[in-house]
Amino acid sequence: MSFLSSLRPGGRHGLSTRETRDAIGLAVAAVSRVAQSDLIDRVGLRRQAEQAVYSATRNGFRVVTAAGRTFARTGARRPGARPARAASRGVFDLTPTEDERMLLEVVRELADEVLRPAASAADEACAAPQEVLAAAQELGLPGLGVPEELGGIMEERSAMAGTLVAEALAHGDMGLAVAAMAPGAVATAIGLWGTEAQQQTYLPAFTGSDVPAAALAIAEPSVLFDPFEPATTALRDGDGFVLDGVKSAVVRGAEAELFVVAARLDGAPALFLVESGTPGLEVEGDPSMGLRAAGLSRLHLTGVRLEPDALLGDAEGTAYAQCVRLSRLAWCALAVGTGQAVLDHVKDYVNERQAFGEPISHRQSVAFMVADIAIELQAMRLVTWKAASRAARGEDFAREVALARQLCADKGMRIGLDGVQLLGGHGFVKEHPVERWYRDLRAVGLMEGAVLV
Amino acid sequence: MINLEIPKKHAGLVDQAHQLAMNMLRPISRTYDRAEHAYPKELDMLAALIDGVSETGATGGAGAGGVRRDTAPIDGDRVRNGAHLASVLSVAEMCWGDTALLLSMPRQGLGNSAIASVANEEQLERYRGTWAAMAITEPGTGSDSANITTTAVRDGDDYVINGEKIYVTSGDRADSVVVWATLDRELGRAAIKPFLVRKDNPGLRVERLEHKLGIRASDTAAITLTDCRVPAEDLLGSPEIDPSSGFAGAMATFDNTRPLVAAMAVGCARASLDLTRDLLEQAGVVIDYDRPGQAQSAAAATYLRLEADWEGARLLMMQAAWMADNRRPNSLEASMAKAKAGRVGSDVTLSCVQLCGTLGYSEAELLEKWARDSKILDIFEGTQQIQQLIVARRVLGLTSAELK
Numbered sequence: 001m002s003f004l005s006s007l008r009p010g011g012r013h014g015l016s017t018r019e020t021r022d023a024i025g026l027a028v029a030a031v032s033r034v035a036q037s038d039l040i041d042r043v044g045l046r047r048q049a050e051q052a053v054y055s056a057t058r059n060g061f062r063v064v065t066a067a068g069r070t071f072a073r074t075g076a077r078r079p080g081a082r083p084a085r086a087a088s089r090g091v092f093d094l095t096p097t098e099d100e101r102m103l104l105e106v107v108r109e110l111a112d113e114v115l116r117p118a119a120s121a122a123d124e125a126c127a128a129p130q131e132v133l134a135a136a137q138e139l140g141l142p143g144l145g146v147p148e149e150l151g152g153i154m155e156e157r158s159a160m161a162g163t164l165v166a167e168a169l170a171h172g173d174m175g176l177a178v179a180a181m182a183p184g185a186v187a188t189a190i191g192l193w194g195t196e197a198q199q200q201t202y203l204p205a206f207t208g209s210d211v212p213a214a215a216l217a218i219a220e221p222s223v224l225f226d227p228f229e230p231a232t233t234a235l236r237d238g239d240g241f242v243l244d245g246v247k248s249a250v251v252r253g254a255e256a257e258l259f260v261v262a263a264r265l266d267g268a269p270a271l272f273l274v275e276s277g278t279p280g281l282e283v284e285g286d287p288s289m290g291l292r293a294a295g296l297s298r299l300h301l302t303g304v305r306l307e308p309d310a311l312l313g314d315a316e317g318t319a320y321a322q323c324v325r326l327s328r329l330a331w332c333a334l335a336v337g338t339g340q341a342v343l344d345h346v347k348d349y350v351n352e353r354q355a356f357g358e359p360i361s362h363r364q365s366v367a368f369m370v371a372d373i374a375i376e377l378q379a380m381r382l383v384t385w386k387a388a389s390r391a392a393r394g395e396d397f398a399r400e401v402a403l404a405r406q407l408c409a410d411k412g413m414r415i416g417l418d419g420v421q422l423l424g425g426h427g428f429v430k431e432h433p434v435e436r437w438y439r440d441l442r443a444v445g446l447m448e449g450a451v452l453v
Numbered sequence: 454m455i456n457l458e459i460p461k462k463h464a465g466l467v468d469q470a471h472q473l474a475m476n477m478l479r480p481i482s483r484t485y486d487r488a489e490h491a492y493p494k495e496l497d498m499l500a501a502l503i504d505g506v507s508e509t510g511a512t513g514g515a516g517a518g519g520v521r522r523d524t525a526p527i528d529g530d531r532v533r534n535g536a537h538l539a540s541v542l543s544v545a546e547m548c549w550g551d552t553a554l555l556l557s558m559p560r561q562g563l564g565n566s567a568i569a570s571v572a573n574e575e576q577l578e579r580y581r582g583t584w585a586a587m588a589i590t591e592p593g594t595g596s597d598s599a600n601i602t603t604t605a606v607r608d609g610d611d612y613v614i615n616g617e618k619i620y621v622t623s624g625d626r627a628d629s630v631v632v633w634a635t636l637d638r639e640l641g642r643a644a645i646k647p648f649l650v651r652k653d654n655p656g657l658r659v660e661r662l663e664h665k666l667g668i669r670a671s672d673t674a675a676i677t678l679t680d681c682r683v684p685a686e687d688l689l690g691s692p693e694i695d696p697s698s699g700f701a702g703a704m705a706t707f708d709n710t711r712p713l714v715a716a717m718a719v720g721c722a723r724a725s726l727d728l729t730r731d732l733l734e735q736a737g738v739v740i741d742y743d744r745p746g747q748a749q750s751a752a753a754a755t756y757l758r759l760e761a762d763w764e765g766a767r768l769l770m771m772q773a774a775w776m777a778d779n780r781r782p783n784s785l786e787a788s789m790a791k792a793k794a795g796r797v798g799s800d801v802t803l804s805c806v807q808l809c810g811t812l813g814y815s816e817a818e819l820l821e822k823w824a825r826d827s828k829i830l831d832i833f834e835g836t837q838q839i840q841q842l843i844v845a846r847r848v849l850g851l852t853s854a855e856l857k
Contacts, residue, residue, distance in 0.1 A: 088454060090461025092775055093532045097454050160455055226748045321743060343848075351849060359855075367845035367856050368838075374848045375789045379765030382772060386457035386764075393456075402742035406761035 054254050055285050056126035056295045062284045065276035065299075068257030069212065075200030077309060083147045083191060085394035086156045094385070099154070100161050107168040110135055111337075115172025115180075122293035123436055126285070128179035128252070136180035141165065143207040145188025145453065150199055151207030152191065159326065159391035162188070162453030163333040163384060170337025171344075174440040175293030177334055178451055182251035182294070185330070185452035186214035186260050189271065189323060193313030198273065202258065212257035217247035217299055218327065218449025221286075227262065227269070227324050227448045228317075232301065234263035234272060239308040241265070243272060243280075243301045251450050253283040253297030260312060261301065262320070262449065269320045271312040280304035290439030294450070323452065325401045329391060330451035332384040332404040335412035335444040339377045342419035342437050346370060349423055349432075369418050376411040383407050388453065409445025416441035457768055460534035463542055470543040473499065474550025482551040485670035486822050490662050492626065493557055493670055500559040521569040521577070535778035537709075541716040541770050548720030549727075552826045553670035555717065562623045563587035563710055563834070564631035567647055570706040571690040580649060586627035588618035588676060589703070596839050598633070598703060599642035603678065605634035605688075612688060614648060614656070614681040620833070624674025625659050628652050632678065633703065636694060643696045645703065647689040656681025667825030708787050710834050712773040715790040718798030718830040719767045725805035725823045726760060732809055752808055759801045766794040785847045792840035795831030802827040 021029060054063040096104065114135050122128050136142075144162055146152030154161055162184075169177035187206035190198055205212050218227050232245025243263050250256070259274040259281075274281065282300040313319025350361040350370060360366045387400035416438035420427035427434045459467055477499050485493045547555040555561075564585025572580065594600045603616025614634050621630060629651050637644040650657055656679050663673040685692070730740065738752050746754035769790040776783035802824040806813035813820040831837050846856050 086454070088456050088458075090458070091456060091532055092458065092460045092534050092538060092771060093454055093456050094772060094775065095455065095532060100455075224745075224748050226744055228744060324743065347849060351851075361845075361849050361851060362855050362857075364842070364845075364856070367849060367851070368841045370848055371792075371841040371845035374844055375769075375793050376765070378772075378786075378789055379762075379769055379793055382457060382768035383761070383764050385455050386768060389455045389457060398742045400764075402757065403761040403764045406746065406757050407765050410758065410761070 054283065056254070056297070057285065057287055059285050059287060059298075062282040062300060063254065065253070065278075065281040065283050066213075066255055066257060068276040069205070071201050071205065071258070071275065073197065073201055073309075075195070075197035077195050077197050080191075080194045080196045080199040081147045081149050083145070083152070083157045084155065086160065086389075086392040088389075088393055094382075096160075096164060100164055103161060104164055104168055106139055107141075107165050108171070110139060111169050111172030111177075115169065115176045119173035119176060119293065119433065119436065120430070122173070122176055122179075124292075126287050126292045127295050128176050128293050132176055133180060136169075137209075137211045140207075141180060142184040142187050142211045144184055146191045146203055146207055150191065150203050157392045157394065158188070159329065159453050160385075160388045161392075163329060163388035166330050166333035166451065166453060167337040167340070167381075167384075170334040171341045172337075173293065174334050174338045174437070174443075175291045177337070178251055178291055178294040181330065181451045182216070182256075183211050183214045185216040185327070185450065186258055188326075188452050189216060189260050189312060190273075192322070192326075193271070193319040195309070197309060198312065202273070213252045213255040214258040214260075215251045215253060215256045215299075216260045216323075216327065216449045216452055217250045218262040218324065219249040219447065220246060221248040221298065225446075225448070228321075230262050230264050230269055232261065232263040234265040234270060234306075236266075237305065241272065241306045241308075241310060243274070243304040243306060245301050247299040247301070248286060248296075249288075249447055249450050250283070250286075250297045250299045252295040253299055254285070254295070256283075259299060261299070262323075263301075265311075265315055268315060268317040270315050270317070271320055271323060272306055272310045273312050274301075274304065274306065274310065278304055278306070289442055290436065291443050321398075324448060325398060326391065327447075327449050327452045328405045329384065329387055329397075329401050330453040331444050331447050332380070332387070332401070332408040333453065334451065335408035335441060336377065336381045336384055338437050338441055339373070339380060339412055339415045342415050342434060342441075343370070343373050343377055345432070345434060346373070346419055346422045349426075366422065369422060373415050373418060376407075377415060380404070380408045380411055391453075405445070412441045412444045457771065459542060460538060462534060463539050466539055467542050467546055470546035471549070473502070474547050478547065478550030478554045482554070482670075482819060483816070483822070485554065487669075489664060489669040490672060493554060496554065496557055496559060500561075503558075504560075533778045534775070537712070537774040537777040538771065541712050541774040544713050544716040545720035545723070545767070545770070548717040549724045550720075551670065552717050552721045552823075552830070553668035555720075556622055556668060556671040557626065559626075560584040562627050564623075564627065564629065564649075566710045566713065567631045567706045568649070568689065570709050571647060573690060576649075576686070576689060580629075583629045583649075584623070584627040585649065586621050586623040586630045586674070588621045588624065588630050589633045590620045591617060592619055596836055599645065601633055601635050601645055602638070603632065603634040604638070605636055605646065605648060607636075607685070608682075610685050611682045612648060612685060614650065614678045614683060617675070617677050619675045620663070621674045621676055622833070623672060624676055625662055625672040630657065630676065631689065634678075636692075640694055640696070644694045646692065647703075647706075648683050649687045649689060650678070650681060650683050654681055654683065666828055667822070668829055704784065707835060708782075708784050709777070711787040711791040711840075712770055712777070712783075714830055714834045715766065715770040715773070715787075715794035718794035718827060719763070719770055721823050721827050721830065722763050722766075722794075722798045722801035725802045725820055726756075726763060728818070728820060729805040729808055729813075730756065732812070755804060755808060759804055762793075762797045763801055766790070766797040769793050785844060788835070788840040788843040788847075791835060792837055792844060795837050795840070798827040798830050799824075 140153045143152045145158045234241045280302045284298045286298045383404045387404045390397035419434040564587040605612040605614045660675045746757045773786040773790040
């Protein structure tokens with residue numbers, strides 16, 4: 001019976017529960033089981049079983065989270081410092097400020113000279129090289145969203161600058177951009193919603209020279225996931241909380257020293273600061289279709305006890321909604337950057353590639369695809385910029401970011417698809433980066449958390 | 454500093470246009486859709502009203518007339534929000550009211566936009582107050598406007614024009630027509646010049662009015678020009694045939710009219726979105742911007758997709774106009790705006806009919822009308838495919854000989 005029940009097809013190996021096996025199917029499945037069994041290993045026909053260690057390139061192995069640094073508790077539990085809002089003189093304008101332009105210049109250089117050359121190997125290794133992370137840290141990117149008085153680099157609210165930076169980084173590589181931006185997401189969240197105590201306890205690490213890996217964990221591995229109804233729960237326990245659940249799309253989970261975890265508290269979603277090494281935390285590699293350089297993983301929380309000061313922001317869901325929106329904004333910016341990378345690449349390719357005695361760009365069916373990429377990409381950029389500039393001015397941007405996400409998800413995916421199509425077979429093999437961009441752009445519509453501007 | 458809101462200085466104008474559209478255009482919208490070819494007499498009053506407001510400088514032109522490009526040097530690098538932006542914003546509001554009636558607005562024809570774009574200062578002054586229609590298309594020449602067969606031959610102090618023009622918007626009601634004709638067919642597009650032909654010219658005849666799918670309140674005429682004599686000073690711009698400048702006159706006009714047509718599509722589609730959202734809410738479907746579309750109803754998810762596309766089209770339109778205001782070349786952006794707004798206009802208006810079922814399909818509502826009106830906006834002033842061609846050539850750096 002147990003053998004038969006293990007042969008029930010539903011739910012495993014990508015089979016729907018509606019599948020049934022007939023006699024031939026059962027016989028084939030039995031042969032397949034024998035082929036997979038330990039028996040052949042025992043007679044030395046197969047390599048030794050792999051050790052159960054954490055691997056970013058495999059799932060199924062869980063380890064406890066990294067033993068992180070000790071964040072020394074300091075400061076009072078009153079509202080922390082907040083970045084100033086950007087002021088506008090009410091003029092329609094598509095020109096970045098002087099500060100933003102200077103920042104962009106160096107970030108573009110980083111994207112071109114450091115991220116892009118490292119992208120392919122990082123995708124393969126499911127990890128971001130230390131040099132890349134160090135270079136991003138050197139530019140002060142993790143502190144981009146931190147108020148100046150707490151050691152950050154911008155005078156005003158940084159959503160616009162952050163958006164432009166994310167766009168520029170993703171032109172280099174989206175996966176590495178996500179890896180480089182992840183600590184900044186946590187730091188920005190603490191800057192925006194942290195108490196004075198939380199800011200003074202954690203932010204110095206993010207503006208210093210040894211920035212910890214950190215991850216904003218909102219997503220969960222479930223169908224139709226709605227970030228406003230996380231299945232992860234936070235129950236009140238005395239003054240503190242106990243968290244249970246599983247988070248996905250956790251960037252560099254094995255190295256992370258600090259997590260911001262979304263969980264449901266008293267019926268409303270809320271954010272919690274969770275230090276690595278807290279009992280009950282386990283991390284599991286969760287390599288996915290793309291964004292592999294970001295070292296995506298799952299974070300398992302089993303009876304994780306937190307102190308009262310672990311709650312980040314309010315318990316009514318206001319800070320939480322802002323967090324979800326700002327995170328989606330960052331994903332939009334990443335889509336625009338990678339979309340631009342696709343456009344730049346295919347433009348050159350179709351002009352050089354010859355078929356029927358002339359460059360393929362001389363054919364309308366090819367040229368019009370390129371035109372549509374250019375048109376939709378610019379629309380994505382403008383809608384994203386509009387949401388970002390509203391966020392920077394402290395205005396409501398729920399509608400704008402929703403529309404940006406919709407557009408960037410739909411058209412971004414289309415751009416990834418057409419990017420590969422325009423290169424034909426050359427697009428399908430790893431000789432060109434378009435197949436990676438295809439995989440990365442698929443993420444935009446389903447990601448929650450991880451990055452934030 | 455990046456900011457994509459309606460400029461503070463134009464907010465009043467947009468509100469005003471919205472009120473005009475709501476209170477003067479909407480009440481007569483269905484009437485003139487049914488009574489095709491009847492003159493919407495209410496528009497005379499509206500045009501007078503707009504002229505009155507224009508005197509105060511409060512509008513940037515509320516019709517399809519467009520605005521002249523200023524070539525004087527710009528002071529410093531201060532970013533300007535000027536007449537181009539004002540114009541697309543008010544046109545969008547008016548087309549939220551009714552696209553066909555906007556196109557029928559006296560003294561605001563597409564020909565006026567050509568005059569604004571290519572006439573010299575003396576002509577600009579002389580033609581002030583005229584209502585000019587635009588005549589480019591011929592029975593055998595649509596998108597390939599360089600193949601125009603209508604000829605203009607110099608004879609003393611006059612040009613003599615012969616040919617046939619179709620799809621002349623406001624060709625019956627306007628008091629003049631900007632006719633595009635070639636001075637020498639051998640010399641290609643550089644020899645094609647615009648002429649201002651007055652409607653009382655005995656050589657010009659309105660042959661018929663078209664019966665159309667949409668924008669039925671706007672008269673679309675076929676005209677013939679038979680030994681039609683126009684004074685040489687009515688050739689708009691320079692009479693010289695300069696091969697290096699190519700089709701510059703028509704192209705300069707298009708750079709100004711394409712963002713306007715994009716604005717028409719944006720306005721028309723907005724009308725569908727506004728009403729559909731209201732009807733959906735009455736049926737219990739409320740759009741939630743925070744929850745993922747797939748976790749809401751299919752109708753809500755569809756609506757989010759439509760609105761996102763619409764927002765993209767609208768911002769591309771604003772970008773093209775903003776560039777013109779700041780004297781930057783905007784051919785690429787104007788074509789991007791028109792391509793995106795044209796297809797989004799159709800998708801939005803047709804999808805809104807679908808969401809509203811037979812209610813949307815019925816003449817009891819205006820949704821079916823907007824779904825008919827929007828189609829022309831993906832065709833005139835350069836079809837979707839022509840815009841894609843222009844964008845592709847610019848992006849890929851190809852000539853018209855390389856990418857045909």
